Amino acid sequence: MAEALIQILIVIFSVLLLGGITWTLFWRNPRKLNQHRLAAIDGISEAGAVKRLSVRPFLFWLERFFISCESLWFDQDFIYVFDGQKLAARYKFEQILALEVTKIRINHARIWRIRFASGASELEHGSTNKPRQDGASEYKFVPAASIFEPSFKEFLQILREKNRDAIKTESRFWETV
Template sequence: MAEALIQILIVIFSVLLLGGIIWALLRHNTRKLSPRELAAIDGISEAGAVKRLSVRPFLLWLERFFISCESLWFDQDFIYVFDGQKLAARYKFEQILTLEVTKIRINHARIWRIRFADGASELERSSANKSEQDGVREYKFAPAASIFTPNFKEFLQILREKNREAIKTEPRFWEIV
């Protein structure tokens, strides 16, 4: 009887784990903005102009304790912060104070911290769930860095051109390939 109960619990746990991984990979990390999110950005009409900066690695739904809930996107001029489907903030590259790596890793992905100066966007005044200290907004994210989507590499190139002193930690080779 106890063995049957243990087997049932193992099957339930396996189904939940596999379902969570599939949901996180397919639903949470879309490659393009949805039409609703794209409509929230003024002056952008094509989804290919805005690229994903952050991804959400799967850690049995515990990743929310280590990274920000918002998703980060960027184009040539701005960094966009989406809270779900809503545009929460928009920053210029010149308003970045620091971009540095943390000591946290989730599934072998290094977690990065980006900090923005206060007063960067009129959109961010309405949301109160970001960490704030001394007028600084901070987000932690896993970069969208892979061989097939070199978005983090493009982001770093733009940041080097516009605000080189903000980069406190240089990325490793595999993050910029």
């Protein structure tokens, strides 16, 4: 009886693991903005102009305790924060107070923290899940940094040009490839 129960639990765990990995790879982290999110941004009609800054790693649905629920995107001028399909905030690169790495990792991916000045967003903050520190908006995210998607490297280059003092931690090799 105990062996059958263990085998059933192993099958359930395997299905959850493979399903979670598949869901994360194909549906959870799209490379381009969908039409609903693109329509929320004024003045941008091409999805390729906005690049992904954050990804959501898979940690059996516990990652929400370590990173922000919002997804971060950027273009040459702004950083866009989406809460689901809704544009929650839009910041300029000059409004970043700090970009630094935390000591937490999920699946060997470092978690970064980005802080914006208080009242810096040009939109109304609709999310209540956002942590606040000293009136500043703060988001924790895993950067979209890989060999195949170098958008975090592009983000760092733009940030170095516009607001070099905001970078508190330099990126490592894989994040600059």
